[in-house]
Amino acid sequence: MASKIPYKIYLHEEEMPKYWYNLRADMKNKPAPLLNPATHQPVTFDELKAVFCDELVRQELNDTDREIPIPQEILDFYKMYRPSPLVRAYCLEKKLNTPAKIYYKFEGNNTSGSHKLNSAVAQAYYAKEQGLKGVTTETGAGQWGTALSMACAYLGLDCRVYMVKCSYEQKPFRREVMRTYGAQVTPSPSDTTEVGRRILAEFPDSNGSLGCAISEAVEAAVTHEGYRYVLGSVLSQVLLHQSVIGLETKTAMDKYGIVPDIVIGCAGGGSNLGGLIAPFMGEKLQGKNDIRFIAAEPASCPSLTRGVFAYDYCDTGKVCPLAKMYTLGSGFMPAANHAGGLRYHGMSSVLSQLYHDGYMEARTVEQTEVFKAAEMFARVEGILPAPESSHAIKAAVDEALACKESGEAKTILFGLTGTGYFDMKAYESFNDGKMTDFIPTDADLKKGFDGIPRFPGNEF
DSSP states (O other), X not given: OGGGOOSEEOOOGGGSOSEEEOGGGGOSSOOOOOBOTTTOSBOOHHHHTTTSOHXXXXXXXXXXXXXXXXXXXXXXXXXXXXXXXXXXXXXXXHHHTOSOEEEEEEOOOSTTOBTTHHHXXXXXXXXXXXXXXXXXXXXXXXXXXHHHHHHHHHHTOEEEEEEEHHHHHHOXXXXXXXXXXXXXXEEXXXXXXXXXXXXXXXXXXXXXXXXXXXXXXXXXXXXXXXXXXXXXXXXXXXXXXXXXXXXXXXXXXXXXXXXXXXXXXXXXXXXXXXXXXXXXXXXXXXXXXXXXXXXXXXXXXXXHHHOEEEEEESSTTSOSOEEEEEESOTTOOOOOOSOGGGOOSBXXXXXXXXXHTTSOEEEXXXXXXXXXXXXXXXXXXXXXXXXXXXXXXXXXXXXXXXXXXXXXXXXXXXXXXXXXXXXXXXXXXXXXXXXXXXXXXXXXXXXXXXXXXXXXXXXX
């Protein structure tokens, strides 16, 4: 069978998913509900709709329906770049001299360069259907902001992006792509919002964080009529939209009788990892497989491996609902590493619950080792990977080398979530030998933990 498997497995257009898969429906232990930060009671539809589009609120609160139909206009947009290929990494296998079979789902074959477009067009579509003028958002590495600016341009919506300051400076070309698509891009923290001014007053030299940028984007949405806030990761609605990745992957693997032993994704807020594992994890929850799921996160921002499982603010300004998740504290300011999309202080409530219940593993990888793996991958597979995706590459390489030592021919699947062509400053730093690793001390983490709210039922 293996000899018949092509380098790239493409699905036909008619094989694309017609629905999003809601993994929460199959979870015995559902993710804990979002809480109102003032009352500590579960947030209601009416409370959330002041910030999010109405249909997105419904999706966020829906943990019972397994299948959510994808509107035809979104399917038509998907057809411009989907289905995306599932690739057998024959050259990487040869380089590693491993008996393992390695596959990756490549999500970088669109102008945004990443998987983020899957949710961006969905959220922009629902904003348009509601008759809104535009949306606000944050972006770390810039992939989400790029994707949303593309979707908004396609649908005729205004797009305002708060970009984490260090990424704004490190990735000017990503910023300019957003502006080319008509987005207004502001480095965060900024002096354009009350919360931004407050953060700058306390941390005048701040490089910014996703938590800061979220606070500014939410404030901008609620203070401008006709706008709503949209988010590129973390929330359950985003993982729902990203399930197209896993659904396509499973369909492609089923066609060739491929069953993965290990599924790996990089982990920042959880969107790509949650989307890739969704149908495979759903079967595991039903007792139909025993796949190992591995979340690869940066050692500089280790929310799963060193965080606490508790209710915490989703943003630094403490204006968003509380989410129960693995968190380093909303006040945690991560080092300015080059994987800007993985610098969020918390993790999706869905993935946090699965990790807490033992269905998923997590490991940290250091920045320089990540770029060594990225360089090797680029040289043998011909794709320059994004720094975020390269965390998954590093973990996949480690697993493949473990197979080499044990002689086991395991099947490894990982998500190649995007390309790194706008990340050349990072590659320059690595190539010049100037890249360093940063691992927060326990004292560094304690500063973040001290800001997590304490109230009855939120002990940790």
